[in-house]
Amino acid sequence: MPAVILKERQASITRGGAGSGAGSGAGGGGCGLGGAAGTGQGQPSGAGIACEQASVAGSVSQRACVFCGARVVLNPITDAFHIVHGPIGCASYTWDIRGSMSSSGELYRHSFSTDMGETDVVFGGERKLARAIDEAVAAHHPPLIFVYATCIAGVIGDDVAAVCKAAEQRHQIRCIPVQAPGFSGHKAIGYRLAGDALMRLFGGQACPREKAHGINFLGDFNLAGEQWIIRNYLKELGIEVLTGITGDSRYETLMRAPQAALNIVQCAGSMHNLARRMHDELGIPWISVSFYGVEDTADSLLRLAEAYGGAQAAARARALCHRERERLAPVLKRYRRRLGGRRAAIYVGGGFKAISLIRQFRELGMETVMVGTQTGRPEDYEVIRSIVSPDCVVLDDANPAELERFMIEGGADILVGGVKERPLAYKLGVAFCDHNHERKHPLAGFVGVQNFAEEINASMNSPVWSYV
Amino acid sequence: MKKPLVKEKDALVSLNVNPCKQCMPLGVATAAYGLRGCLTIFHGSQGCATYIRRHMATHYNEPIDIASSSLTEQGTVYGGEANLHKGIDNLLKLYKPEVICVANTCLAETIGEDLPAMLQRWREKHPRARVQLVAVPAPGYIGSQFQGHFRFLTALLRTVLPAATAAVDRQPIATSQDVTRSTTSVKNRQLNVICGPASPADIRFIKRLLTAFKIKAVLLPDYSDNLDRPRLAAYDRLPSDGTTLAQVRRMGSAAHTLELASLLAPGDSPAEALQELCGVPYTRLNPPVGLRDIDALLAFLSDFSGQPIPAELRAERGRYLDAMVDSHKYNAEGRAAIFGDPDFCYSTARMCVEQGIVPVVVACGSPCPSLKERLIDEVEEVAERFLVDKWIITDAADFGDIERLALKFKANLLIGSSDGRRIAEAHNLPLVRCTFPIHDHIGGQRVRTYGYEGSLSLIDKLTNALLERKETSFRPAIRAEFYDAVQLEPAAPSIAAAHPAEAAKSVQPLRPCNLPETAAG
Structure with a gap:
């Protein structure tokens, strides 16, 4: 049927x-x-x-929830201690949720949860959360803690903001609440909450524009090292990346973000709100980019080079794109015959x-x-x-x-x-x-174009389809 | 130098660090896949359904469809009945299910959604709807997916049976728990078989077993096809195999119930519910993993059916024994850390004990104090045989604990889900993946542990993991200890012979060593 x-x-x-x-x-x-x-x-x-509406009940939507949206955006911050304040499921299903890679620590790949039980639901989970934060500081000395309050913490009225504020004073580190109960909207609301959490971290410290330098790379999460690939291109162009937001970022790199001269925004869905706020409140202009596919990658590099680095950078970008296109052309020609x-x-x-x-x-x-x-x-x-x-x-x-x-x-x-x-x-x-x-090979940049064609071919032209 | 662990002793005690459990709704949804034409809707936030679909899809490699009432802020404040009713309506339009399992998640339970009343009002709005609704309270802040599995089954029986049994003319029922002997000679009597969260392949094994003994049985739940579907010409989005509702209705008139589970929480036993509702007596056996528990199941089935154990199964048992002997010396080096749900831990530890693998860490993720009570004697016995002084059985453990304990008690083999892979990678320990969830390997739906062949395939994997470890490590280890550590170090200044000429004279010519001295002369 x-x-x-x-x-x-x-x-x-x-x-x-x-x-x-x-x-x-x-x-x-x-x-x-x-x-x-x-x-x-x-x-x-x-x-x-x-679009941008609540999912229809009973429709079997493929979407996750507000909490998921917030966590996927913030989780790649590698030296942050991410605590999920709620029953175990929320943490269990989002443990190590992105395959983001790190050039330093691996703290972000662990799952930490207050694992709320029945007594916490009845009597409140604030004290357990406060203890958990103290223990996290004692054991790991993180520079930054995110506390994600999920459905139950939200509905029983735990004052997570107050617990975090007290912890910041007690430990002299940043402890940022992310109030993300799943029922408070859909995944994109979670993206916005993550952006708001980052703005809170930046603390509204606008940098005098004449001192601005380097760029921030928003909306890349360093899946399979994709951010490193793009950073290598930008290095060749002579453009410094202050931090990824949030791929392979750390507290220290994120705190440099307000000094940037320009934001480049790849995943606009997750980062549009943050880019807008950084523009309005910190004075950082932004341009949209995409590093998927030959055309989008080349176009993005050229626009970025022109916007940030002027004629010299643009010339380098043209040279880079020309070289990579030449390298890819024969490979893609072979795949085009199959695809x-x-x-x-x-x-x-x-x-x-x-x-x-x-x-x-x-x-x-x-x-x-x-x-x-x-x-x-x-x-x-x-x-x-x-x-x-x-x-x-x-x-x-x-x-x-x-x-x-x-x-x-x-x-x-x-x-x-x-x-x-x-x-x-x-x-x-x-x-x-x-x-x-969860991909384990990069699909971004020029190298990603080849991997993408390879993967499409590997599945679409597999001999198994002729037997089933 | 010792690597720092994420969760050292006495640290992070208020936190779950890398969970070794999932939540109750996952168990509910999995068990519901064992009922023909059944779909599940979670009453709560949208995310719960999506997470669990994703978690199950990667393990079973099957499309998993679970609906949600997608509660919003408004629904959370004023009640979500409208959302739930609309959700049920839409699910009927999309899938035309015969049964809908409606599970309250954390959120709905916390805000006090009265599921039976809401479903009753839905019925009133749809008086001619033939779909069977099953309400299951499944708050994720209690228990785990293990409990969820049995809670669905119990809720199903409690929903379906009272009405059904009233209409069925039943034979007089026995009341004693231990009635198997008295029922042995009666043919064509129906047996109910309740399974725990076994793999689809293991459920399939139980089905084959019942056929082999010619037993008329109702197996619940039977997701052997729905979660491991053969390739078909057309895709059917409705789980179209499994236990039928009509079969469930007949369970009340069965002669006996066999429950294959070990560590159920009070009130969660479907067999007890059947006894209470319809007076069907029951026997509870451990899941058929390892020699003793497989033997016990076959003895029961033989007894119940009056059939001898088939020759094929006897031959399998013989091969199993032969393999135990073949592998015993390799297995004696095994020091296992076993983790997962309570029954998985219990069964696997019992199987290891039989093989002479010492389970130095047995850790289940959900609270279950009876795990230790039930296992302690036999683990102690095997540990003493191999002079192992320290080992632990624990519950409510997370992977932070399991990592620390595995190192402390010198485990050389990890047995559990793929979530142990981080520990395996960090400490170079072999991991045998044989329980839910398996996300990084293929074939979660085909894992076999039940029966002689199933257990044997698992044991072979364990033994081979130990052998491989030995094979790849013994040369460097021996060289490091006896060669590098001594021969490559600076020697003490060599000593010259004090009187070289005398020394030369004192050297005796070689003599065949096994001849008596006199004969040599």
């Missing part, structure tokens, strides 16, 4: 080719949602897709990655037939719809039934997504590319 599309979900499903904005009837009506009544209802103006003409489906966390992936597939001669995100913003969807074909299904906060239906309808050969989507793709006979937190 073909998968049903819930009525409440129809406004979040549309097709490509918007361009002119304003609903444009390309929504439900153009979707061919056979069997589902009522088309195109509730089309918002602008991007023509309902060209095939169809891709994309379901990822944020809009920026989806946009880069659509372009990257195009570079390989592949067409995108379905693209969706968990937390895309209206402006992301506007771009997405303008670069895909009119037949391509575009959807926000999808569920397995929708992914199944549109992958089958679009004849997708491969799905790019997260861990949960992998078994579904395989069951449907669709190849899979792991573009998620």
Whole structure:
């Protein structure tokens, strides 16, 4: 039986080719949602897709929660002591959640939780949390502690802010509360909370602009060493990176962030709010970048070089891109022969990655037939719809039934997504590319382009598909 | 130099450091996959469903669909009934399930959501709906996934059976707990078999066993297919195999219940619930891991069915014994740290003891004081055989504790989930992954520990881990101790012979050493 599309979900499903904005009837009506009544209802103006909304109950959303959003952003800070104040599940399922790499310590890869039990729920968990912080300081002397208050701490009214404030005074270190109960919104709210926590850490110390130097790299989490790859490029261009935010960052590097002359923002979904606040409150301008795919990487390097380093840096950037393109060209040519003409489906966390992936597939001669995100913003969807074909299904906060239906309808050969989507793709006979937190080879930069093509080919052209 | 540990002795006592447990809803959702046409909805925050789906999907390599009522701030303050009702409605539209397991998570329990009342009101709104709803309170601040598994089963029986048994004309029931002997001669009597959180492959083994003994049985839960699906031409998003609701209804009229579990918390036993509800007597046996507990299960089944133990199983037992002998000397070097849920720890430790592997650390992640009570004598016995003075059995342990204890008690083998991999990597210890969750290896759904063949495949892995460690380390270790440490060090000044000429004379010619002196002359 073909998968049903819930009525409440129809406004979040549309097709490509918007361009002119304003609903444009390309929504439900153009979707061919056979069997589902009522088309195109509730089309918002602008991007023509309902997004940034609470998940529909019972829809089996692929999204996690507010806490998850906050933790994935802050967890890569390598010398911070991350305490989850709540029952054990929240910590258990987010332990070592990103495959972010560190050039120094490994403290961030441990899971610390107050493991609230029934008595804590009844009598409150503040004292246990205060003791936990004292013990953390005694055992590990961290320069920085984050306390994530999850659902239960929120609902029983533990004053986590007061506990953290008292701990800061007691220990003379930073102890920052992140009030992230899962019910207080969706994952993107957690991103904002993480940004607010970082602003609190920076303490509003704007640097006189004439002294500003170097850049901050926002929205890269050093998965499989990707930040190091980009930093190597920037080193060649003569641009100093003060800190990643938050990939491979430490308390000390983060405290230099307010001195930056420029922020570059890769994962806009998780970092848009922080970039805006750093601009408004610290006076740091920002530009968007993406280091996924040849075109986006080259374009980002050039724009950054021009914005920050002027003509000399731009010349170096052109030389670097030329060299890397020359190196990649023969490799990609071989892969294009194997991959060209095939169809891709994309379901990822944020809009920026989806946009880069659509372009990257195009570079390989592949067409995108379905693209969706968990937390895309209206402006992301506007771009997405303008670069895909009119037949391509575009959807926000999808569920397995929708992914199944549109992958089958679009004849997708491969799905790019997260861990949960992998078994579904395989069951449907669709190849899979792991573009998620847990990847163990870099997919960013020019080297990432080759790895990406290799992975697509490894799954899509495997002999196993001819036997099943 | 000693590496500093993340959790030294007496440090971080108010913190769980690297959890060796998951939460109750995970166990509920896993057990619910053992019921045909059943889907689960968590009443609470959206994240709980997503985390658990991800955690299960990487272990079982199967699509895992769990819904959420996706409570918002408003729902949390004013009650989430509307969300829950809408969630159930949507789940019915998307999957057309026969059963929906509705589990209250931490959040719903804490704000006092009255699940039965909310489900009753949903029924009133949908008088013609045929779906069976099962309410399970599953707050994550109590117990762990282990308890969640049994809580779902108990809740299912308590929901389904009272109505069913009233309608069934049952045979008179026995009341004694130990009735197996009195039921042996009766053929075609139904046996209920309750399984703990076993792997799909182990559940499949139990099914085969019941067929081999020609026993008419209801096995609960049976996720052997739903969590390890064969490749099919078309994908069915509804878990379409497993124990049927009709079978569950028949459990009340069974002759006997066999519960394969060891360390249940009071009130969590499905077999006890069956006895209380329908008067079905029960026998509780340890899960069939290791010689003694497999033998006990086969003896029970033979007794119950009146069938002899099949020749094939007897041959498997013979091979198992032969393998025990073949491996015993290698295993005698084994000093295991075993971690996981209470029953996994208990069964695996008992199996190790039989093989002569000393379980120097047995640590379960959830609170379970009875683990130590039940195990202490046999661990002590095997430790004494091999002159091991120090070992520990503990509960409510995290990986911070397990790491410290494994080093303190000189474990050379880690047995448990893939979450032990960080300790394995940090201290260069072999890790045999054989319980949930296994995230970094393939085949979690196919792990075998039950039955002679299952246990034997596990033992072979343990022995081979020890052998490999020995094979790759004995040359450098021996060289370091006896060559590098002495021969490469500066020697004491060599001493010249005091009287070289005399010394030369005193050297005797060699003589065949095994001949008597007289014969040589």
